[in-house]
Amino acid sequence: MALQSLDIKARSATTTPSPAVRETMPVAKLIDISKCIGCKACQAACMEWNDLRDEVGTNVGVYDNPADLSAKSWTLMRFSEVEVEQGKLEWLIRKDGCMHCADPGCLKACPAPGAIVQYSNGIVDFHEENCIGCGYCVTGCPFNVPRISAQDSKAYKCTLCSDRVAVGMEPACVKTCPTGAIVFGAKEDMITHAEGRVTDLKSRGYANAGLYDPQGVGGTHVMYVLQHADKPELYSGLPRDPAISPMVGLWKGVAKPLASFAIGLVAIGSLFHYVMKGPNEVSKDIEKEFEE
Amino acid sequence: MKRDPKDLARYTASERANHWAVGITFILLGLSGLTFFHPAFYPLNQLFGGGVWARILHPFIGVVMALSFVAMFFRFWKLNVITPTDKEWLSRIGEMVDGDDHNMPEAGKYNGGQKLLFWLLVACMALLTVSGIVIWRAYFSALFPIGLIRLSSVVHAAAAAGMIVLIIVHVYAAIWTRGTIRAMWYGTVSRAWAKQHHPAWFRQITGGGK
C-alpha cells in the first residue's frame, strides 16, 4: 500500500519500464542494536499506524511476542541470550522485519504484475490488490519475511511506512523508539551516522562492532549496527552473507524466456515440417492392397 | 463417419476416456501454469477467472491429472518396454523425420519414438507431481525446508516446459501421420494404416492376413 506512483524503480513480473520520472532520494532505517532495550514500543507503533491487531497468542517461554512474524505482525523483537565470551552474558535484541533489499528476492520471484514494487527511494512495497497468493515471494526472500494471510491469501510485510515516507514523515517505529535506537533518513546519512556509532562501540571494547548492510542483496534500506558484526548469526540467525539463492536465480533468470522461445519454435517448427515434408500417409501400394 | 467392419480396434472406450481425461487436464494445467511461468503468459489467467483463480485451481487440476496419468500408466507401460528393434528405430529417427520410412525397422503397437516419449512423459509427470506438492503454498509448503521449495520451483518449471514440448511433438506426430487421430475418437484404425505404420502389430492381430 502506498501513495507513490511516479517513482517506481522496479515492478514485479513486468518487462517494460515502470513510471519513473520522479526520482526520490534513497532512504534507510538504521537499527542500533546496542541501544535497543527490547521495550517493543516499535511493535506497538507498527500495529497502531497500520491499524492491525494480531491474534493474542500464548507465551512460549521467551520474551519474543508474538513468536514469529505474521500477516498482521510486520515487525517483532527477537531476543537471544548469548555468551559471546566465557562468563560474559549478552542479551542481543534484534528488531526483525523486511530489510528492503536493493536487490529484492521477493520481487524477482513474484509472478503477478505490480504485486511488488520498489520505489526509487529503495522501499520495497507489496500491493496486495494485485497479489494472487502463490507464495513465490516467500520462496524468493533471503530473510524469511513475507507471510501469506490465512484470512485472505495475500502476502504481507513491513512497508517501511511507505505511506508516511511519501509525505515526508519518518516510519512509525522510528518516531516511537524511546532510546533513539532506530533512526531514519537518507541512506548516505545513515551510513555516516552508523560509522560514528561503530567508532564509539569499538572504543567501549566491542572490537568487532560494525554496520550490517549486506552487499549480497545490493545493500539494504534497513540496516543494523551490530556489536558483533563478525558473527551476525548470534542475532537470532541473521544471515551472514544473504543473497538471492542461486536456485531462485536459475528459476527466474534467462532460462524462462529461452524456454518460452523454444516452445514456440517447436510449435512453429512442426507446422513448417508439415508444409515442407508433407503428411506421413499410407503408401499407394498398401492402400491398393486393401481395396476390394 | 460410417465405420468399416474390417477396421482394427486399437483402443477401448475406457482407454480413450482415460487418455482424454489426461489430455484435457494437461491443457488446463499448461495454460494456467504458464500464467505463473513468465509475464508474457500472464493474460492466460483470464481463461480461469483471473490470477487468483488460476493459482487456486491449477494444483487441484494437477491432482486430477496425476491420478488419470497413473491409471493410464498401468494400462500402457508393458506395451512401451523398449526392445533392441526400438533402439534401432530410434537410431534412424532422422530418416523418419525426413519423411522416408522405407528402411525403418518394423514397429509393433508402438514404435521406438512413441515408447521413448512415453517414458519421458512419465518422468516429467513424476517430477511435476512431487515438486507441485512441495510448492503448493496453501497446504503443503510449510512442511518443507526453504531449500527444497526453491529446488522444487526450478524442477516444476523445467519439467513443465519439457512436458509442453513433448506434448507438442506428440500431437504433431498424430496429425502428421494421417489416419491416426481417429484412434483417439473412435478407437479404430484402418488395416492399411496398421500395415504401413505398425507392421509387426498388424501381423500380430490379423495373423498376417488382409
Ligand code: HEM
Ligand atoms: C500433481 C500435479 C501438479 C501440481 C500439484 C501442481 C502444482 C503447482 C503449484 C502449486 C504451482 C504454483 C502456482 C500455484 O500455487 O497454483 C504450479 C506452477 C506451475 N505448474 Fe504445476 N502442478 C502440477 C502439474 C503441472 C503440470 C502437468 C504442468 C504442465 C504443463 C504444470 C505446469 C506448471 C507451470 C508452468 C507452473 C509455473 C511454474 C513457475 O512459476 O515457474 N503443472 N504448479
Ligand code: SF4
Ligand atoms: S504471494 Fe502475492 S506478492 Fe507474493 S509472489 Fe505471489 S503474487 Fe507476488
Ligand code: SF4
Ligand atoms: S527482506 Fe525479503 S521481503 Fe524484504 S525486500 Fe528483501 S526479499 Fe523482499
